[in-house]
Amino acid sequence: MDVISSVVCPVCGCCCDDLEVLVDNNQIIDVRNACALGAAKFLNYGAHRNTKPLVRKNGKMVKVSLEEAIGRGAEILANASYPLLYGWSSTSCEAIRVGLELAEEVGGVIDNTSTICHGPSIIAVQEVGLPACTLGQIRHRADLIIYWGSNPWSAHPRHIERYTALAEGRFQKGIWKRYLSRLVFESASKRRYRVASLVFKAGSMPLPTAEVSGRSLPPSEERKLVVVDVQKTRTADLADLFVRVEPGGDYDVLQALRALIRDEELDVDDVAGVPVETLEELADLMVNARFGIIFFGLGLTMSVGRSRNVEAAIKLTRDLNKYTKFLIMPMRGHFNVTGADTVFTWQTGYPYAVDFSHGYPRYNPGETSAIDVLMKDDADAALVVASDPVSNFPKKCVENLVKKPLVVIDPHMSATALVADVVIPSAFVGIEAEGTTYRMDHVPLPLKKIVEPPEGCLPDEGILKMILERVREIKSKKAS
């Protein structure tokens, strides 16, 4: 049995690089240091898997050779006038580079999953910039950590432990002890409340409230965690201060905070369900921090206001830099979505939603983004790489996607593969194939090959290169 150490986890944008994988006879036996998501991937990647190339013939999917599947896929793409090439965030940077070459060759529109994730954040960053840093700096120095519209407990389970509140940094210590003592105190008071309500129910006295009041903030030199969200997530349980915002109220709250840190008075009692006193407390915390960071999630990008919410958050960060050091970072979802944006940008100048139909790259989210292309039914074929839009796109978009010829390159048997015309199985990047990925703070990390892929399953990069070659052959034949 071999132990492979320093494995980079191919699940979320944290890209934890301290995993240890136990391998015996080309089988993964166990994985250490991984979170629930990482462990689920390493231990179940083989389940529900398709290893044979499939092509739809007379309405039925038939097993074919790899060459035939690639030939059919290339034909679909070469004959389309405006194909959509979508996915890319769960594959390596090397494969994305080939994908961009293919998009240019077929004159299609290429988009990555940022489009329904942090696309609005990118639009906002292009408007107002982004004061950013690496996660290492935060781990060692940040004394105020704010998660806004983001729930790392569920989506990035090791983020808090590795980089923020629970991490032992060089200049800032984790808040483990404080959290544990609070947990003990709160569960004791809940128990007291239950006993009290039993007693009170017997009589006719009003019930006491369960809310623990009078929680005081820790001393100013200690690290503090603040969570702003519409529901009390498990991340919020850890927080020193939790601010509940009404759905769709983030923009108002952000702008109110901007006013407060400029010492302006608010003429209202509450903003989007948040009492002004709570906002004042938060504003004080922000101004008095020595190194603050806002991590924002899809709570800002997917709700009313979208890019404007993110813009307000970045402007708040900019304003705070008049008083102290403050930074902001999006919580990226897929392990290589940052890499997809980066490769798209160094190849075409634009991070996502790139249209090659004019022969040169064009970028206009709202027109060239995958959702809008599908919504308007513009694309006449599609290639999906390492993604499952049939599960993750709104209904109308999926209806238009499945009507047209569809080529899927994916190691999973996903819902999209189920309705495709050509399915080409690939190797899992980070488990069965090497590659480069970008962590959410734009640090590139190498993904390892831990086990051999099943026979006939090539990495995405190899498959895309073969398709590109065939597309070029078909095009040159047409031209001559």
Added chain:
Amino acid sequence: MAKLESLGRPDAGMGFILITGRTINQGCGKEHGKFSGEYLANVAVCEMNPEDMRRLNVKDGMNVRVTTEAGSVIVKAKKSRRIKTPGVIFIPYGPWANAVLKSESEGTGMPLLKGLKANVEPTWEEVSSLEDLLIKTYGSSKKVRLEE
């Protein structure tokens, strides 16, 4: 409550606000496979405030029909003490949530995935498996392959 009203509280039929998002169980279910029982059990659910459940006479684990402008879907109701604001419901990302989400992106490329007006009612109808959901929703347009 001003914000909830501005999002369209007045018409009584759509008295809920639908939020979609990630959960740890959705993330793990996804890795078990989209057609697995884990995925169905963790994603085809609608988390609700206990107060709302009492009002609608919905018990934990009962099926509910969630309807929006874009369509309707049947999911399992799940009591959540984390949703403190009455009128807010939560469905994890996935095909069931997407069956009721709108596609308009208002020029941003991003559809409104959090904060959509919705209606919830108890139902006896069963929750569809992913295959059945695909056939029901897209089956007529072409090709849903069922046999492995």
